[in-house]
Amino acid sequence: MNTAVLPVRIRLLPTSPAARLLPSEPLNHDAHRAVYGDLPRKGGAEVIAVADHAGLCGQGGAAFPTHRKMTAVREAAYRTRRRPVVVANGSEGEPASAKDKALLSLAPHLVLDGIALAAAAVGAEQAFLAVEAGHGLGRYLTDANRRRRTQSAVVVRVVEVPSRFLSGQESALTSYLDGGRAKPRFQARPVFENGVGGCPTLVLNVETLAHLALIARHGPAWYRSGTAGSLFTVRYADSTPTVVEAPPTSPLQEVVGGPAGQAMLVGGYHGTWLPGESVARSSPATLGVPLGAGLLAVLPHDRCGLVETASILRYLALESAGQCGPCLNGLPRMATAFAELARPTPGSDLRRIREDLSRWSGLVTGRGACRHPDGTARLARSALMTFAAEADDHTRGYCRAPNRPPMLPPTAASSAN
């Protein structure tokens, strides 16, 4: 596998290789078994119990307890008498996040182990491993899967999905796997009841599955002990992003490898801006906001948070699936209003802009087929709070970083990322 497709640095967890997600080099199946040992055989109920006792939650954004998802799919399968399907979600729609791609290229067999366990948990015989197109991961993972020494009861199909923000949204992903478009569907019934092929579908982020593979070997007590790492993507201006594996209870400064800067964007593009000094003594787990897709982007003092947010909001508006009236109408208007805020224009009507943004945020939240507009509104709101002083400065014609392009993707410079 050409690791040049992944222009990221990796920071390893300083522990024994068997107790961490990311190895220093990509592991083929033989090397994987040498490090982690063979996957213990576990029955379905045992997998669910172990996920429950470990307190495993989703690592893709919503942080939903994994054992409850498994139970819901298992029960739906019994009720509908349809065999369930597992979907391993490695599509990583967040442009600023690289953790899923890093995991898939370095430790594909941890993810494949996790898929086997998840399939046992719900009684699935079929699984899909969805990965972002354009990085060679499709061929790489199909190959890795084919070369596995141990036969699995579940047939895994690797599928590349379009590089769009919403490709990994649950109903968009299952729609795409069904041969449709990668756009969120209006769900009369949830995906765990009615997903791929109309079957109960268990959708789990690839990192969640890798955690499950480690828990199966080391036990729930190990996972709860606080030494197990989660994956974060740490971003600084003008430097290569770093995928860091660290326990969520580690001091934030250790995780990001430096000070928190002026502010931090936590989670992803549906996440939260937090002022730097308010997070100085926190850990990721105690930030008080969802960790989402694990993005920790540090905004230095010589950059403008309003410029960054305006750029992200423009991206989010363009990434709307365009199916739902409130989202289609509200997001571009919010992006344009924020673009006005991001320009240091003397005498601009800050009160009117804030009122418009607040009204539109309220109108787009909860009125769509998915939570894309809700997340967008949350980002805009947190930016207005965290960068309130900056907004005031802009109305006086002053910006701390005039004419500097945004540091977060997508930008012309980072289009290769």
Next chain:
Amino acid sequence: MSESPKPVRASVDWTACQGHGGCADLLPELITLDEWGYPIVQERPVPLEAQRRARKAVSECPALALRLKAP
């Protein structure tokens, strides 16, 4: 009818709704239109006296976007 009707809530399939606004006309106590013409539906059960009009709004929606479901 001798049996009492089941409680229902109005819900919108946002991927289908085109903002025709007929639902707001029929159910003004429950549905208003936003500045773009899309329905703002109150999160409460349809009152008894509005249930017949609610079923009419469902069948008359040109986009088949309005539904009644359990609260």
